[in-house]
Structures are given as structure tokens and as C-alpha cells.
Amino acid sequence: MKTKLILSALALYTGVVFSQKLKGSDTVLPLAQKEAESYMKTNKTAKINVTGGGSGVGISALVDGTTDIAMSSRKMKLTEKMKLSDGGKATKETIVAYDALAIAVHPSNKISQLTREQLEGIFTGKIKNWKEVGGDDLAIVVYSRESSSGTYDFFKEHVMKNKNYATSVLSMPATGSIIQSISQTKGAIGYVGLAYIEKNVKALGVSFDKGKTFVAPSMATAKNRSYPIVRPLYYYYLATSEKAVKPFVDFCLSAEGQKIVENIGYVPLVK
Amino acid sequence: MKNKINLLAGIFLFTGVVTAQELTDSSKISAPVVNSEQEESPIDTLTRAVASLLDDNMKAKRLKITGYVQPQYQYIDSAGAQSFAGGDFKNGTSNYFSRFTMRRGRFKFTYNYNNVMLMVNIDATEKTLAMRETYAKITDSRWNMFSLTAGLLQAQFGYELNQSSSERETPERARFNQILFPTERDLGAFGSMVVPKSSKLYGLKLDVGMMNGVAGVAPEFDNKKDFTGRLQYSKATRSERVKFDFGTSGYYGGYKIGNQKDYNVNTLKNGNTGFELNTKDTANYNRIAKRAYVGADMQCSIDWRIGITTLRAEYIQGEQPGTNASNQRANNSPGALPTTAIYHRQFNGAYFYWVQDILTSKFQVVLKYDWFDPNVKITGKQIGLTGTGTNAGDIRFDTYGFGLNYHINQYAKIMVYYDLVKNEDTQLTGYKKDLKDNVFTLRFQIKY
Numbered sequence: 253m254k255t256k257l258i259l260s261a262l263a264l265y266t267g268v269v270f271s272q273k274l275k276g277s278d279t280v281l282p283l284a285q286k287e288a289e290s291y292m293k294t295n296k297t298a299k300i301n302v303t304g305g306g307s308g309v310g311i312s313a314l315v316d317g318t319t320d321i322a323m324s325s326r327k328m329k330l331t332e333k334m335k336l337s338d339g340g341k342a343t344k345e346t347i348v349a350y351d352a353l354a355i356a357v358h359p360s361n362k363i364s365q366l367t368r369e370q371l372e373g374i375f376t377g378k379i380k381n382w383k384e385v386g387g388d389d390l391a392i393v394v395y396s397r398e399s400s401s402g403t404y405d406f407f408k409e410h411v412m413k414n415k416n417y418a419t420s421v422l423s424m425p426a427t428g429s430i431i432q433s434i435s436q437t438k439g440a441i442g443y444v445g446l447a448y449i450e451k452n453v454k455a456l457g458v459s460f461d462k463g464k465t466f467v468a469p470s471m472a473t474a475k476n477r478s479y480p481i482v483r484p485l486y487y488y489y490l491a492t493s494e495k496a497v498k499p500f501v502d503f504c505l506s507a508e509g510q511k512i513v514e515n516i517g518y519v520p521l522v523k
Numbered sequence: 524m525k526n527k528i529n530l531l532a533g534i535f536l537f538t539g540v541v542t543a544q545e546l547t548d549s550s551k552i553s554a555p556v557v558n559s560e561q562e563e564s565p566i567d568t569l570t571r572a573v574a575s576l577l578d579d580n581m582k583a584k585r586l587k588i589t590g591y592v593q594p595q596y597q598y599i600d601s602a603g604a605q606s607f608a609g610g611d612f613k614n615g616t617s618n619y620f621s622r623f624t625m626r627r628g629r630f631k632f633t634y635n636y637n638n639v640m641l642m643v644n645i646d647a648t649e650k651t652l653a654m655r656e657t658y659a660k661i662t663d664s665r666w667n668m669f670s671l672t673a674g675l676l677q678a679q680f681g682y683e684l685n686q687s688s689s690e691r692e693t694p695e696r697a698r699f700n701q702i703l704f705p706t707e708r709d710l711g712a713f714g715s716m717v718v719p720k721s722s723k724l725y726g727l728k729l730d731v732g733m734m735n736g737v738a739g740v741a742p743e744f745d746n747k748k749d750f751t752g753r754l755q756y757s758k759a760t761r762s763e764r765v766k767f768d769f770g771t772s773g774y775y776g777g778y779k780i781g782n783q784k785d786y787n788v789n790t791l792k793n794g795n796t797g798f799e800l801n802t803k804d805t806a807n808y809n810r811i812a813k814r815a816y817v818g819a820d821m822q823c824s825i826d827w828r829i830g831i832t833t834l835r836a837e838y839i840q841g842e843q844p845g846t847n848a849s850n851q852r853a854n855n856s857p858g859a860l861p862t863t864a865i866y867h868r869q870f871n872g873a874y875f876y877w878v879q880d881i882l883t884s885k886f887q888v889v890l891k892y893d894w895f896d897p898n899v900k901i902t903g904k905q906i907g908l909t910g911t912g913t914n915a916g917d918i919r920f921d922t923y924g925f926g927l928n929y930h931i932n933q934y935a936k937i938m939v940y941y942d943l944v945k946n947e948d949t950q951l952t953g954y955k956k957d958l959k960d961n962v963f964t965l966r967f968q969i970k971y
Contacts, residue, residue: 327763329759334824337830337831337883338933339933340930399719399720399721404720416723491883
């Protein structure tokens with residue numbers, strides 16, 4: 253009995269050690285997990301271990317050699333590239349999917365669309381009341397991700413044109429917390445991944461052409477790129493381990509892999 | 524190491540489960556009436572074992588051991604020549620051309636607990652077993668913006684001084700850094716402010732320190748403290764293809780020279796430029812020899828088709844009290860009142876780096892140029908003229924460096940480097956033409 257258990261423990265250990273490891277972005281995590289599950293179903297010998305921690309953590313793990321693939325919701329920084337280069341490592345970058353960021357408000361809010369300029373005003377603190385953008389006389393409560401998040405950076409660069417967030421903005425540790433807070437606060441606004449939009453929040457249409465056209469976030473508008481707040485999601489791996497990781501990466505890029513992308517609410521690659 | 528920990532964890536988990544099973548079985552045998560409250564289910568045992576493992580793992584993670592070793596071979600043009608490429612090529616009165624040395628053998632122990640960090644950095648080589656750094660650092664836990672560091676620590680001036688020797692692309696720091704900051708360290712404290720991402724000023728970092736001014740290798744002796752500071756700004760483009768940093772630094776301090784004579788550079792009665800005895804205030808036993816430097820630095824990295832290119836430059840100027848023969852601080856780092864006369868000099872110096880990764884290969888090419896002019900008021904041909912009091916401590920050196928690095932992996936690299944050293948032609952015996960002091964270095968580095 254003991255021998256069997258020892259062998260089982262060793263098998264478990266070797267399974268963990270010799271499995272392919274993915275680490276990094278919490279945004280990419282649910283996608284990578286689903287992809288890995290499907291991949292392992294069809295490739296019985298494959299072992300894939302997926303963990304989160306953030307884009308920076310994943311890339312650090314790639315530098316340290318403790319992951320095979322770093323998942324990232326942002327582009328690799330030059331300083332990170334230089335660290336890899338100092339270790340004699342060349343990297344490969346692959347976009348595996350896109351993520352559309354939706355602007356969410358409380359369902360009772362009568363506002364249904366905002367321009368980029370209005371969003372910038374709200375998140376920088378210049379616009380403080382919904383009546384300033386045609387809504388009720390109600391104070392705006394702004395929710396954002398924490399500054400360590402890749403989503404925080406993307407929203408700041410892409411929507412706020414690098415202006416700074418207002419000091420009154422409430423930082424939340426995860427997308428789920430933003431959804432929950434918005435659903436419970438009448439004057440709330442925040443940004444979340446399209447996959448997270450539920451009935452208890454309302455997604456707004458946005459305009460990036462000063463109000464000429466407003467586009468609501470949906471899989472269709474994200475796929476045809478008419479919705480403007482879309483960002484790529486990356487896998488980074490070492491050129492030297494390309495042979496080992498390529499089958500899984502290719503699976504993610506295949507029609508089957510891209511179907512999974514769409515099924516869980518991310519935007520598939522355009523063929 | 525990590526694999527071993529995983530294996531041990533697996534076995535510990537396994538033995539935890541097995542032991543729990545055995546205990547349950549034995550209790551059944553010895554006690555026919557089972558008290559369900561005293562029994563522990565395998566799930567509880569597993570949970571407890573995992574919790575204990577996580578706890579131990581968390582404690583173990585607080586301590587990090589890192590470091591690097593740099594064994595190297597060097598060859599110089601002439602036996603016994605003075606060198607800033609790791610020290611002179613002589614041992615007592617014995618001169619040599621070539622040597623194997625352990626240039627650095629660093630063992631760094633870092634303990635992190637919440638917002639407190641302790642660090643001990645030891646250098647173990649054939650020459651010494653020395654404490655390079657020992658300090659405590661506390662970071663404000665509210666904004667994660669301010670920190671205070673105290674102990675034996677690195678002087679906060681410029682870029683190259685604070686860059687780790689394991690990361691530098693060349694074997695040694697520029698000559699001016701080695702002369703003005705002989706150990707790169709000092710005893711004291713400094714406060715840092717890192718502007719958070721949410722601020723408009725994100726990218727700014729300020730370090731302000733107060734030090735003994737004795738290079739950290741001698742105890743304080745004169746109650747005089749030195750002040751140092753650096754303000755830097757870092758920024759990357761949105762595409763993450765270009766990153767640049769700018770910095771400006773200042774140093775103000777000095778040390779007591781007692782009743783030693785001191786000299787300033789002036790136009791002498793015979794029309795030459797040379798050192799003149801300072802006759803003012805000589806009765807004052809508490810006279811201070813001033814050290815005052817200002818500097819500016821710039822670093823820029825570009826990621827493009829031919830690989831990552833890094834350009835660096837730093838300039839420094841100021842006033843340095845030295846001896847007649849050297850512009851280093853008296854006794855290298857005064858731990859007592861100087862025993863020789865002090866010579867005040869206005870100096871300047873600079874370095875330029877061009878570091879080029881070759882595409883995405885493991886090779887990297889390095890070109891470096893640095894100069895140090897210890898006495899900007901005197902030209903080469905004026906040095907050594909009778910009655911000027913000028914000496915070797917006034918000679919300007921220009922160093923051209925050419926190197927190739929091969930990064931084997933993240934732990935190991937090989938460096939091949941050649942220092943072409945040019946000194947001013949002077950009137951001074953031994954320095955009338957360029958010295959034969961070019962150095963070839965072949966270094967192997969392991970970083971862990």
C-alpha cells in the first residue's frame with residue numbers, strides 16, 4: 253500500500269515538475285485554463301499547469317526560467333526584454349486573443365453612451381456629476397483597477413490619453429470587485445472585460461470620433477473592430493523552447509482554440 | 524533547488540497522509556469505542572499539512588541568497604604598471620605582466636519581512652573577506668512611496684556607481700568613479716522617494732543621503748558629515764521600443780585636515796600655473812577640505828532590428844582634496860587626520876557607453892570611453908615644471924574600451940575586454956610619454 257502511495261506521490265511530483273507551465277496575467281488566466289483543459293483532453297500525454305499572478309509576475313518567471321510561457325495583457329517592457337537579453341534569451345511574442353474593455357454603470361443609470369473625451373473627464377475627475385453628461389443629478393463614483401494592473405495602464409493610455417486618474421478614483425483588486433461595486437452603487441462607473449458584463453451592470457456605447465458614432469460593446473463589434481477599446485493578449489516564450497511550447501500555442505491559434513476564446517467572452521483573432 | 528523543495532514537499536505531504544491513516548487504524552485497534560471528535564479526517568490532516576507547508580514556505584521565501592563570482596585572467600603591457608582595471612600589477616616589490624584573480628566574490632543575504640528589509644553583502648576573494656554592505660531599509664506601508672535606508676551602503680551619486688558590477692557590460696567603473704568613490708560605499712543613511720504610477724510626476728525618483736564620508740572602510744573621526752543626492756526621471760515610449768533615463772546628482776562634504784598645509788592652484792610669481800600654499804587661516808585646527816561634486820547622467824535604450832542598443836553618458840565636475848601624488852582622498856578614505864599636505868583641485872570627468880546586442884543572439888558588443896582630468900587648471904606640459912608643485916595627481920587619463928560579451932544563459936557570461944589607456948604627455952619623470960598600461964581582461968561570471 254505504502255509503495256503504491258509513494259509511487260503515486262512521485263508520479264504527482266514528476267507530473268508537476270515536467271508539465272508545461274503558463275504563468276502571468278489574471279486577465280489571460282481563464283482563457284489559458286480553458287485552452288489547456290481542451291488541449292489535454294485531446295493530447296492525453298500533455299500536462300499543462302496554468303497560474304496567475306499578473307503580467308509582470310509571468311514575465312519575471314520567464315526571466316528566471318520558472319515558466320515556459322508568460323501570459324500578458326500588455327506588451328513586454330523594454331527593461332524586461334533587456335533582462336532576458338542579459339540572460340542570453342531571445343523571446344517570441346504571439347497574440348492569442350483580444351480583450352474588449354466595456355464601460356459599465358449601474359443598470360438604473362439613464363446614460364447609455366459616452367464619448368472618449370467625456371470618459372477622460374470622468375476618470376480624471378473633471379466631470380464629477382452625471383448631470384454634466386446628460387444624466388441625473390447624481391455624484392459619479394469612479395472605480396478602477398489597481399495601478400499594478402496591465403488593464404489600468406491600457407485604459408490610461410488608450411482612453412485617457414495618458415492623463416492621470418483622479419485621486420478620488422477607487423482602486424479595486426479585481427474585475428469581480430468592480431462589477432460588484434458598480435451593481436451596488438447608483439452613481440458608479442468602471443471598466444471591465446467584455447466577458448465580465450452581467451445583467452446587474454449596464455455596458456455603455458462609446459465614441460472615439462467626438463460623438464459622431466457610438467458603438468456598444470459586443471462580440472460582433474469587437475470582432476469587426478468597430479468597438480474602439482480592444483487590446484491584444486499575449487503569450488511570450490523563449491525561442492529555445494519554441495519546439496516544446498509550439499503545439500499548445502498552435503492549438504490556441506487554431507479554429508478550435510479560437511472558438512474557446514469566443515465562448516468565454518474574449519475576442520478571437522481575425523483570419 | 525526548486526525541484527528538491529517540490530520533492531520534499533511531495534514526500535512530506537505523502538507522509539502526512541500515510542501517518543494520519545496509520546493513526547486512525549491504530550486507534551481503532553486499541554480503542555474499540557471510537558470518539559469521532561478525537562479523530563481527524565484525512566482531509567483535515569491534508570489541510571493541516573498543506574497549511575504548515577505554506578507557512579514554512581512563506582518563511583523560507585523571506586530570505587534570499589544571491590550573488591556572483593568573477594574569476595578572470597588579465598595581461599598588461601608592462602610588468603608592475605599602475606592600473607584601474609582591478610588594481611596594480613605588482614605584489615609588494617614584485618612586478619608581473621599577467622594574473623588570475625577572483626575580481627569579485629559576492630554573497631548577498633537579503634531578508635524581507637513586510638515593509639522591512641535587511642541586507643548583508645560579503646565579498647570573498649583571494650585578497651579579502653570584507654563586508655561590502657550591511658543595511659536596514661524600511662518602506663512606508665501606506666503609499667509605498669518613501670523609504671529610509673541606514674547602515675553601510677552605496678553612495679547615491681550618478682548611474683554607474685550604483686549599477687551592479689554583475690550587470691555592467693565592462694569589467695570596471697570609469698576612472699573618475701574609482702578615484703572619487705574608492706569603495707562606492709559609505710556609512711550613513713538615505714531617504715528615497717519614488718513617485719507612484721497614479722501621479723503626474725510618475726517616473727521621478729529622489730534619493731537624499733547623509734554619510735560619514737570615509738568610504739565605509741574606516742570609522743568617523745571628524746564629526747563632519749557629507750551630503751549626497753540624486754534626482755532621476757525614467758520614461759518609456761508607449762510602444763516600449765525606447766526607454767530613457769535622466770539623472771542629476773550632487774555631493775557636498777569634506778573632512779578635517781587639522782594643521783596640515785594645504786595648497787590651491789594659482790598663477791605663480793614666475794607666470795606658471797601651479798600650487799600655492801594657502802596661508803589663510805592656517806592656525807585654525809578645524810579647517811575642512813571641501814569635497815563638492817555635481818553631475819548629470821543619461822541612459823537610453825532602443826529596441827530595433829539590429830538588437831537592443833543602449834547608450835549611456837555621465838559627466839561630473841567639482842572640487843576634490845587629494846595629495847600631491849593622487850587626486851584620491853587623502854589616505855584613500857581618511858579614518859584619521861591626514862598626515863600629508865592637502866592639494867585642492869578642480870576636476871572633471873565623463874564616460875560614454877555604446878552597448879549593442881547582436882540581433883537576438885547571445886553576443887553583445889561594447890564600446891566605452893572615459894576621461895578623468897583631476898586638475899582642469901593645468902595642462903599636461905605644465906605638469907612637472909620646477910616650482911609648480913604639480914605631480915602625478917594632476918595628469919589626465921583617457922581610456923578607450925572595447926569588449927565582447929557572450930551570455931551563456933541567465934547565470935553565466937564570458938567577457939573579453941581591452942582597455943586602451945592614454946595619459947597626458949607631461950614634464951614629469953616617468954610620465955613624459957604615454958605609459959604602457961593597456962590591459963586585456965578575460966572574465967567568466969556566474970550569477971546566482
